[in-house]
Amino acid sequence: MTFRWRLTLTYAALLGLLLMIAGALSYAAFRHTLYAGLDDALRVYAQKQAEMSLSADRKSPHKENPALDAINRQQPVRMTVYGAGGQEVDWGPSRVGFIPGAGTFQVGAERVFVLKTAGGWIQTSQSDAGVRAALGQILRLELLGVPLLLLLALLVGYLLADRALRPVDQVSDLAARIARSGQPGERVPVAPGSDELARLTRTINDMLGKLDALLTRERLFAHASAHELRTPISVIRATASLALERERSPEAYREALAQVRDVSEDMSALTHRLMELARATRPPGGHVVNLADVTLMATELHATDAQKKHMSLEVTLNDASTTGDLGALVLAAGNLIQNAIQYGPPGSAVHVSCGADDEVARLTVQDVGPGIPQEEMPRLTQPFQRGQGTQNLGGAGLGLALVQVIVEAHGGGLELANRAEGGLRAELVFPRRA
Secondary structure (H helix, E strand, O other): OOHHHHHHHHHHHHHHHHHHHHHHHHHHHHHHHHHHHHHHHHHHHHHHHHHHHHHOOOOOOOOOOHHHHHHHHHOOEEEEEEEOOOOEEEEOOOOOOOOOOOEEEEEOOEEEEEEEOOOEEEEEEEEOHHHHHHHHHHHHHHHHHHHHHHHHHHHHHHHHHHHHHHHHHHHHHHHHHHHHHOOOOOOOOOOOOOOHHHHHHHHHHHHHHHHHHHHHHHHHHHHHHHHHHHHHHHHHHHHHHHHHHOOOOHHHHHHHHHHHHHHHHHHHHHHHHHHHHHHHOOOOOOEEEEHHHHHHHHHHHOHHHHHHOOOEEEEEOOOOEEEEOHHHHHHHHHHHHHHHHHHOOOOOEEEEEEEEOOOEEEEEEEOOOOOOOHHHHHHHOOOOOOOOOOOOOOOOOOHHHHHHHHHHHOOOEEEEEEOOOOOEEEEEEEEOOO
16 A cells, blocks of 8 residues: 555544544534423423412312313423322323423433422423434434545545655655666756745755765766876886886886886875875764864974975964864865965965854965966866966875865865965865854
8 A cells, every 4th residue: 555545544534533523522412402492492381381370279170171182282392280299280181191300301202391389290291303303314414424525535635645745756756767877967846835845855956966966076086086097007017018128237127116116106195195085075073173273283294394395384273163073174284284385485484373253163274375266276176186387296186175075074165265465375164063
């Protein structure tokens, strides 16, 4: 059984139960009203007879009058006046006999009211056939109407369930197509409004958009990685082939091995950076991290590189707490510092600072290097992308890409801007979660 039918049948069962309860309560209320009206009418008759009895002296015993008795039997309300001993005093004979007690009684098909007076009893009675006929009509209408309402509820409930679950079917069909093709380029039609299903379709589309971008980046990353690794592998193979073509002197072999070693070291550094980039895509830890500690650790790691170029690292520290992985954040900050050292002129200074406000925490690295053209900034945050005029410098173009991945994994952003006085300002911005 489909979820639509389970939902519809559950809805119909609850509605049927509510209709049965409502029908039973309305039937009981209507029955009480009809019998209360009948009892009130009998009470009024008895009270009027009691008032008449007080104004009339009825000392003579009741004498039967066949003509009056016949008329009394034809009336819907039968009234009988009894003496204190239970003998009939006035009006026609009772249809139910003498009842020595005051109140309302049900005797067979007769509704009876007995009023106690000073001189005896006054009894009024009437058949409840009309009440029972009205109640029977109501019961038949309820027994006929409840099934019809349930059938209508089943139809309407199924239509509503089908309309409500249609976005879920679309999501399921889309997921099946994506699973078959492996291409998350399609999107679910967004449900109108702002209810739960509309939020579901928007969330699914956002997820598919991010998944599509991730897969696209992974494909580009794989192609670029293969391209970057193919060059050193080709150099190693060519060097080895040339060395093995003919007999060479020990010096030539040593030169070939040294070239293979240098290229292998470059490959090792490249694979290490690729591993760092792969690990950076994992969700960060939920530990409280102070960017002041991150700044100190990153500057200490690259202090030697700065000294080699006779550059200084100027550090300004302020408390800036966020949540994340300390090692990953140190790696991201270290890449920015390393880039500033690499592209900055010898003898210059690199300014590293951190701080926070009520909403975000920031870590800033500023240099006096050549900067980055504004149109080049989006491209340079992708793997293996390098700026113009940097071909003679070391590196594989993974630094900013690695920083971008780490920052995005922490829910933050990387902001790059050229300084008016020259150089580049790179800023890591994180949510102030702690």
